[in-house]
Amino acid sequence: MSHQLSDISHQTSDTRYQPSGVRNDAAPIGVFDSGYGGLTVLKELVKVLPQYDYLYLGDNGRAPYGNRSFETVYEYTLQCVQWFFEQGCSLVILACNTASAKALRSIQQNDLPRIAPDKRVLGVIRPTTEVIGEYSENGEIGILATKGTVNSGSYPIEIHKFFPEARVYQEACPMWVPIVENNEIDTPGADFFIKKNLHALFHKGPKVDAVLLACTHYPLLKDKIQEHLPIDVKLVSQGELVANSLADYLRRHPEMEQRCSKNGRQQFFTTDATEDFDNHGTLFFGAPVSSTHIVL
Known part of the structure; x- marks a missing residue:
């Protein structure tokens, strides 16, 4: 699978989506994250592919995933994927770097052939890494991510599959997610930690000329990050790359595209407090x- 991944509306009726597409089995595209961050990916999906229906599930009740073991992340992610399948979804996007790094391959290789051979689960790492090298003039790429994503090594491994000569430098930014979730974006504290992490990244790779935001929370800090980057460094968010990749995937897989309902609607679900x-x-x-609470 070489690729993964406006009117904005929502409704919150039944937890099971009732499709009204051309096919009787047409259903929304599922979009999963451990919390809110995947909504930045969904936002870009809706921009690029507004005609489709989407179900979004945030497993907020068990977030964050980043500091959990591979086994736990896999177990939680598989539960959520199965929930999407129960809603009729044929295509699920793991809009979560941790789930993509720690669970996607096992689900694709071991679970889908057994429980849902006609369905597909895609992630955010592959469609990002197969193009990120095109944003760099000199092959020096910086990765800004959570500690869990950095420790997984997923980005350097995948980037080198597509760009073997690339030099990849990673920097974990443990304070950035709390800054975003506590609405501290426009504060001196945010500036302090952004400058600190960028300084550390460029200390490792002084010639980096393309920086990837490898966490779905980070686009909310993009303007502030840009302020502290050298003017000739390109800053890349995942959402747009994933959205364009999904559009390409659906063009190349018409049999899957026909199973995606098209009413331009989004529904939101959470395993924690809806407010x-x-x-x-x-x-x-x-x-x-406006979300609906579910129990897995």
């Missing part, structure tokens, strides 16, 4: 969010 999800979600999605 909290809606307040944070509106910030990440860039439009009002």
